[in-house]
Amino acid sequence: MAIRxxxxxxxxxxxxxxxxxxxxxxxxxxxxxxxRAKPHRPVRPNAVPSNNARQLIESGxxxxxxxxxxxxxxxxxxxxxxxIRPEWEREKARVAGSLxxxxxxxxxxxxxxxxxKKWVHFGYIGxxxxxxxxxxxSDFVEQVEGKVPDKDARILIACGEGLRSMMAASKLYxxxxxxxxxxxxxxxxxxxxxxxxxxxxxxxxxxxxxxxSYFFLQLLILLQTVGKD
Numbered sequence: 001m002a003i004r005x006x007x008x009x010x011x012x013x014x015x016x017x018x019x020x021x022x023x024x025x026x027x028x029x030x031x032x033x034x035x036r037a038k039p040h041r042p043v044r045p046n047a048v049p050s051n052n053a054r055q056l057i058e059s060g061x062x063x064x065x066x067x068x069x070x071x072x073x074x075x076x077x078x079x080x081x082x083x084i085r086p087e088w089e090r091e092k093a094r095v096a097g098s099l100x101x102x103x104x105x106x107x108x109x110x111x112x113x114x115x116x117k118k119w120v121h122f123g124y125i126g127x128x129x130x131x132x133x134x135x136x137x138s139d140f141v142e143q144v145e146g147k148v149p150d151k152d153a154r155i156l157i158a159c160g161e162g163l164r165s166m167m168a169a170s171k172l173y174x175x176x177x178x179x180x181x182x183x184x185x186x187x188x189x190x191x192x193x194x195x196x197x198x199x200x201x202x203x204x205x206x207x208x209x210x211x212x213s214y215f216f217l218q219l220l221i222l223l224q225t226v227g228k229d
Contacts (some may be wrong), residue, residue, distance in 0.1 A: 053170035053182075061171050063181045065156060069191035070183060079156040079181055082144065085207070086134060086166045090162060092207040093187075093200035101143045102170045103159070104134040140168070141175050154179040162186035162209035 056062045065073050073079045081098035085091055091098055137143070148155060157179060159165040162185045170181050187204040198204055 053166040096197040156181040158183035
């Protein structure tokens, strides 16, 4: 079989024929397997994957609120603050009147594998930060629904660094809450005057710090104070 290719036609001698067979480029499908048609998928305009918290924030579906604007959002904007930090962080410092539903809780499983994980966690993280070994609160959304049943309520979700609150906001968005705010950067980015009514013995921006790092923080604060004097 002799095949001559060009951009217009193909000429070939086929078995059982007495001359060249010409076909246009639109008739050459017998030379290659047919392409499988792609299934039609309807596209929703402005659709945003609700499981991607960053996309929800960038699209405006979840409103980012910096700490300096949070108090105004609560007083004038009608937001209620939802603190999703674990209990040991909240005990150190918290915004008065805020709701509390932890996204992560202490893992109390004492199985061999969990005990090994706890030991590794303590050696690499717990000793330095003072953080307990945690697990995801499987009842988080249900507990929020118990405290804020109105899906149209304005909720400002807050944590220490802003990462856990992003996850919490995504979960609540998936369950139908549509007026969500996210404390951008978390309490760690806040200043002393951002929240006028704070309860607890520590400052909000230091509440996530514990363990050995807490003593280094206190030493740093002392040196800064002495330097100012």
